[in-house]
């Protein structure tokens with residue numbers, strides 16, 4: 001798969017951690033690691049902002065999304081609170097991950113643990129054009145379950 005080259009700066013507290021990498025040839029995301037000292041515990045119902053030890057410079061026209069890992073969600077009830085977190089192309093600070101423990105047991109994070117994943121994606125900025133009327137569609141203003149829950153409606 002073609003890879004976009006992105007500058008990444010390892011911060012001093014993450015200097016010994018491996019570069020984030022794709023787990024398989026066609027993975028969509030690289031895993032983000034916790035650049036913490038020792039062990040950090042998130043009690044049930046609590047949240048924590050976890051440092052990753054990296055800063056990046058995305059090319060103009062791209063963003064990165066901080067997403068949860070399904071394994072942590074399924075096994076521990078731990079997810080990214082602001083999912084997907086947005087990393088702007090002009091952000092040069094450390095990437096941080098806001099985790100919340102929705103589980104019923106304390107969650108222990110160790111240094112180097114893969115706590116979330118990062119997807120780089122193209123961005124479209126819009127120029128709003130204010131109008132009085134929008135074009136009509138079959139859906140109109142229907143939403144929030146307006147098409148029901150059974151099989152697809154045929155035309």
Ligand SMILES: O=c1ccn([C@H]2C[C@H](O)[C@@H](COP(=O)(O)OP(=O)(O)OP(=O)(O)O)O2)c(=O)[nH]1
Pocket residue numbers: 066082084085086087088089091094095096097098
């Ligand atoms: O999970 C996240 C989300 C954001 N950020 C960083 C990168 C992003 O570019 C910046 C701002 O994020 P966001 O726009 O979501 O936060 P905000 O609350 O709107 O703050 P700001 O006013 O700085 O934009 O914070 C992270 O490191 N992790």
Ligand SMILES: [Mg+2]
Pocket residue numbers: none
């Ligand atoms: Mg913002």
